[in-house]
Amino acid sequence: MPDTDSIHRFLFEHSSIRGNLVHLDATLRAVLETHPYPPAVRVQLGQALAAVALLSATIKFNGALILQVQGRGPLRTLVAQATSARTLRGIARWEGEVPMGASLAESCGEGRLVLTIERGGGEPYQGIVPLTGAGIGEALEHYFGASEQLPTRLWLAADDQRAAGLLLQRLPGEERGDEQEDDWHRVGMLAATVKAGELLGLTALDLLHRLYHEDDVRLFESEPLAFRCGCSRRRIEDMLRTLGEAEVRSMVTEQGAVTVTCEFCNRTYRLDAVDAGQLFAQGPRQTPSAVHH
Incomplete structure (x- = not known):
């Protein structure tokens, strides 16, 4: 073999x-x-x-x-x-x-x-x-x-x-x-x-x-x-933070959620209005919602 x-x-x-x-x-x-x-x-x-x-x-x-x-x-x-x-x-x-x-x-x-x-x-x-x-x-x-x-x-x-x-x-x-x-x-x-x-x-x-x-x-x-892919929800969230709160909230308003798919592994991360609010909230990080495939 x-x-x-x-x-x-x-x-x-x-x-x-x-x-x-x-x-x-x-x-x-x-x-x-x-x-x-x-x-x-x-x-x-x-x-x-x-x-x-x-x-x-x-x-x-x-x-x-x-x-x-x-x-x-x-x-x-x-x-x-x-x-x-x-x-x-x-x-x-x-x-x-x-x-x-x-x-x-x-x-x-x-x-x-x-x-x-x-x-x-x-x-x-x-x-x-x-x-x-x-x-x-x-x-x-x-x-x-x-x-x-x-x-x-x-x-x-x-x-x-x-x-x-x-x-x-x-x-x-x-x-x-x-x-x-x-x-x-x-x-x-x-x-x-x-x-x-x-x-x-x-x-x-x-x-x-x-x-x-x-x-x-x-x-x-x-x-x-x-x-093994290097993508993670934390990395996606860090990327979205660089766009700014106004841009992310605008995307959620228009589409109902922000959906990001990793090109390498096809894993999809979805952030709804609640997730977007937590993304820019002050204080400790909340436990993220599950990853969708």
Whole structure:
């Protein structure tokens, strides 16, 4: 049985190279069930989720890592988010027909790739590069090359049930001698032989044996991944407070209630006249009414 909803770290004992392997199952399906995504969009979104999970395991942070792809083609937006708590969520927006099998550039047209790291209460870090390459993996490789960060390679695969990915990265602080360069080239060449079916169907142990049975590779224990949306009634209320009391009361008068639906999970929050009054009342917060689905 292939690994499910987990990420594995591994490293080459005698080379300055590390890697991650990710498999998404129920996590992916939970994301895809929130909207009626066409097949081509489901594949791209699945790959984006696998990619952001892989990248999040390469850094130490307390917050969220957000991958955004924005373009002018039929696939307008891809957003995938991974948190330091190993939770994932994502969303895509499209207009018209997104062709199956098309490259990322063909699906999105002219666009850009944005990586954002949100750390606790600190200032977020954001990097932006033009959208290039046949897929999200190549676009991210271009990002790391353009930003002069650690050399990074990615291989991604997804269908409407599973997503998987492999990441290789040079370790920081190592001298770049001829032997290290040869190792990096050889390890990458072997990874490039992996097929989508192998990424999706093989366990981490079996895949590493298939690719690197002649190398001394240390595989660490897996970490579980899960879908979880960051929305909450408190956050919705905080957002409504920024609109001001007059605006919120006007919306309640016109519509009978304020209804806000989270784009990521389709959960709906409803505030009626009583809720709106409590929202701007002085004193302790009242217990909120139930969330409606």
